[in-house]
Amino acid sequence: MATPQAVIDTSELDQLRIPLRTQLWRLVRKQPLGAAGAFIVIIMSLAAIFANVITSYNPVANDLASMLQSPEANHWMGTDEFGRDILTRVIYGARTALSIGLTAAFLGATGGLVLGVASAYFGGIFDLITQRIVDVLMAFPLIIMALAVVATLGPGAQNVIIAITIPFIPTCARVVRSSALAIREIPYVDAARALGFSHARIILRHMVPNVMAPYLIMLSTFVGQAILLEAVLSYLGMGVQDPTPAWGLMLKGGAEEFLESAPWVSIFPGLAISFAVFGFNLFGDAMRDVLDPKMRRD
Amino acid sequence: MSAQIRESRDKSVGKGETLLEVRNLKKYFAVTEGVVRRRAIGNVKAVDGVSFTIARGEILGLVGESGCGKTTTGRCILQLETPTSGEIVFEGVNLEKLDQKAMVAWRQKIQVIFQDPYSSLNPRMKVGEILGEPMRVHRVEPNAAKRRQRIAELLTVCGLPAKFADRYPHEMSGGQRQRVGIARALCLNPDFIICDEAVSALDVSIQAQVINLLEDLREEFNLTYLFIAHDLSVVHHLCNRVAVMYLGRMVELAESDELFDNPMHPYTQALLSAVPVPDPTVEAQRSHQVPKGEVPSPINPPSGCVFHPRCPLAVDSCRAQVPEFRELKPGHWVACPRV
Ligand SMILES: Nc1ncnc2c1ncn2[C@@H]1O[C@H](COP(=O)(O)OP(=O)(O)O)[C@@H](O)[C@H]1O
Numbered sequence: 156m157a158t159p160q161a162v163i164d165t166s167e168l169d170q171l172r173i174p175l176r177t178q179l180w181r182l183v184r185k186q187p188l189g190a191a192g193a194f195i196v197i198i199m200s201l202a203a204i205f206a207n208v209i210t211s212y213n214p215v216a217n218d219l220a221s222m223l224q225s226p227e228a229n230h231w232m233g234t235d236e237f238g239r240d241i242l243t244r245v246i247y248g249a250r251t252a253l254s255i256g257l258t259a260a261f262l263g264a265t266g267g268l269v270l271g272v273a274s275a276y277f278g279g280i281f282d283l284i285t286q287r288i289v290d291v292l293m294a295f296p297l298i299i300m301a302l303a304v305v306a307t308l309g310p311g312a313q314n315v316i317i318a319i320t321i322p323f324i325p326t327c328a329r330v331v332r333s334s335a336l337a338i339r340e341i342p343y344v345d346a347a348r349a350l351g352f353s354h355a356r357i358i359l360r361h362m363v364p365n366v367m368a369p370y371l372i373m374l375s376t377f378v379g380q381a382i383l384l385e386a387v388l389s390y391l392g393m394g395v396q397d398p399t400p401a402w403g404l405m406l407k408g409g410a411e412e413f414l415e416s417a418p419w420v421s422i423f424p425g426l427a428i429s430f431a432v433f434g435f436n437l438f439g440d441a442m443r444d445v446l447d448p449k450m451r452r453d
Numbered sequence: 454m455s456a457q458i459r460e461s462r463d464k465s466v467g468k469g470e471t472l473l474e475v476r477n478l479k480k481y482f483a484v485t486e487g488v489v490r491r492r493a494i495g496n497v498k499a500v501d502g503v504s505f506t507i508a509r510g511e512i513l514g515l516v517g518e519s520g521c522g523k524t525t526t527g528r529c530i531l532q533l534e535t536p537t538s539g540e541i542v543f544e545g546v547n548l549e550k551l552d553q554k555a556m557v558a559w560r561q562k563i564q565v566i567f568q569d570p571y572s573s574l575n576p577r578m579k580v581g582e583i584l585g586e587p588m589r590v591h592r593v594e595p596n597a598a599k600r601r602q603r604i605a606e607l608l609t610v611c612g613l614p615a616k617f618a619d620r621y622p623h624e625m626s627g628g629q630r631q632r633v634g635i636a637r638a639l640c641l642n643p644d645f646i647i648c649d650e651a652v653s654a655l656d657v658s659i660q661a662q663v664i665n666l667l668e669d670l671r672e673e674f675n676l677t678y679l680f681i682a683h684d685l686s687v688v689h690h691l692c693n694r695v696a697v698m699y700l701g702r703m704v705e706l707a708e709s710d711e712l713f714d715n716p717m718h719p720y721t722q723a724l725l726s727a728v729p730v731p732d733p734t735v736e737a738q739r740s741h742q743v744p745k746g747e748v749p750s751p752i753n754p755p756s757g758c759v760f761h762p763r764c765p766l767a768v769d770s771c772r773a774q775v776p777e778f779r780e781l782k783p784g785h786w787v788a789c790p791r792v
């Protein structure tokens with residue numbers, strides 16, 4: 156007679172039940188790079204939240220008396236061509252980057268989550284059509300897709316969010332679907348069907364909570380990508396518009412006109428972009444290692 | 454183990470009103486090939502023309518080797534699988550003719566207990582939610598306080614402490630989880646429960662307890678079971694009637710004692726001879742006729758009688774003619790022209 160045996164590997168699910176503090180401590184010990192990433196993420200979040208406390212300068216008001224000053228005691232990162240304090244704008248830029256990045260990553264990953272689980276749940280022709288559309292969308296690089304969307308909708312923060320969200324949806328849907336296909340075959344989903352629950356309830360209450368690991372992994376990698384995409388779109392003049400403090404926008408102004416005469420105008424926003432993306436990527440990688448034992452590198 | 458199972462079977466049940474009738478049920482799964490253009494290259498004939506009835510209050514056993522279509526039969530009755538053809542009539546109503554709304558109401562009357570107690574409970578939900586959700590959604594018990602009360606009752610009935618409502622499935626043993634699975638099957642007050650190998654994943658010592666529980670529940674709530682199993686001794690003790698399946702077909706159906714004392718189909722005889730007898734001297738003298746060869750693939754099942762390549766009684770006509778399911782004695786049906 157068969158001994159009791161789990162059909163699926165539940166260790167993945169068990170991972171999520173470990174208290175957060177224990178998980179964080181494990182992350183720091185086992186994933187020093189991940190901890191470094193988390194550190195950058197935390198610093199950036201604090202800067203974004205407390206921007207108006209940290210700096211007393213106005214990020215958008217011109218001060219023509221102090222144009223293009225090199226870094227000094229009053230302006231640690233110097234000033235730009237309108238006399239605005241670069242440090243202040245970098246700090247406020249974190250707010251722009253995070254709000255756009257988090258919103259787009261959340262919307263894209265969540266849209267993909269629902270689409271991927273629904274695709275796996277309904278199967279058949281619905282799954283086939285959804286997956287072919289996903290194939291087509293995934294054939295375009297992220298940036299091309301995002302550019303196409305902004306070119307259609309026009310620039311502006313809201314359209315940038317839409318432009319970044321849309322290419323994220325198919326990417327996440329594909330990853331989530333493969334996990335959801337396995338969940339679909341597990342008897343508790345059949346039990347839910349036998350109990351006469353609606354499709355929406357089965358998808359949202361019984362399947363979605365069991366594909367959280369791939370969802371969280373996608374979400375954390377999307378934030379870094381979204382910040383980079385936002386910077387690229389703004390750099391190309393198709394994203395956030397002046398005078399909003401945005402790193403891509405600052406880089407554009409600084410790099411085109413003042414790269415030689417006033418390099419600080421472009422260097423500091425450039426560094427901010429690099430650190431932010433680097434931090435979120437490290438954090439995302441560590442998150443994947445912790446949540447998904449199968450993808451662990453060691 | 455069988456000694457621990459109480460002999461509480463009431464032989465008079467099983468002759469009342471018909472609760473469920475399955476008529477000529479077929480379920481074929483298409484086997485496809487190719488990634489770009491999918492072509493059907495054949496059918497898995499998982500269930501191929503099965504008919505039977507179950508009376509209210511009865512326990513019908515469904516036995517057969519792994520892969521013979523027992524689970525698929527159960528899933529078709531539960532409407533988890535759409536039958537290729539055939540009819541399922543429950544309380545006189547043909548399920549195919551139900552609209553969406555009637556179907557939801559009907560679903561509450563037929564429930565299922567799965568084999569694997571580990572994968573049949575949602576790992577993210579506490580026991581209280583697992584049992585409470587169906588009652589809330591179907592307004593069986595919309596009042597939250599009364600619902601908690603009823604969850605506690607259900608757990609107690611199923612032999613679990615009421616405080617288990619706050620546990621997650623992973624905090625319980627296999628036997629305890631299976632009891633939660635049984636409680637879930639009961640929470641909508643069903644008439645009919647399909648037990649698909651409901652005890653075969655459990656420890657032998659726990660199996661008897663769970664079987665006794667199922668028997669008690671049947672009496673208490675006037676339930677009817679389709680009891681799918683491959684352990685024949687369990688089936689003998691629990692079921693009123695037993696049906697034997699082979700490769701998607703039903704080969705024999707009789708009252709439990711009649712089937713075990715007087716098996717007629719050569720396949721049933723072989724199946725029963727494989728069950729060891731507790732007495733070692735009797736066991737040593739028994740003949741073990743094991744069917745020769747392997748179970749053929751259900752993709753291209755043998756022509757005529759599907760059992761003919763392994764049958765000791767087979768003659769030429771068995772190769773061509775699909776045997777008729779005949780009632781040889783009152784209530785004893787056999788699909789073999791040679792007996
Ligand atoms: N979803 C499916 N797709 C294809 N073949 C299936 C599917 N489900 C079951 N089968 C096949 O149908 C046959 C009967 O399976 P099943 O009903 O599970 O048998 P049992 O429960 O008696 O072991 C097997 O050959 C199995 O491989």
Ligand SMILES: [Mg+2]
Pocket residue numbers: 520523524525650
């Ligand atoms: Mg089975």
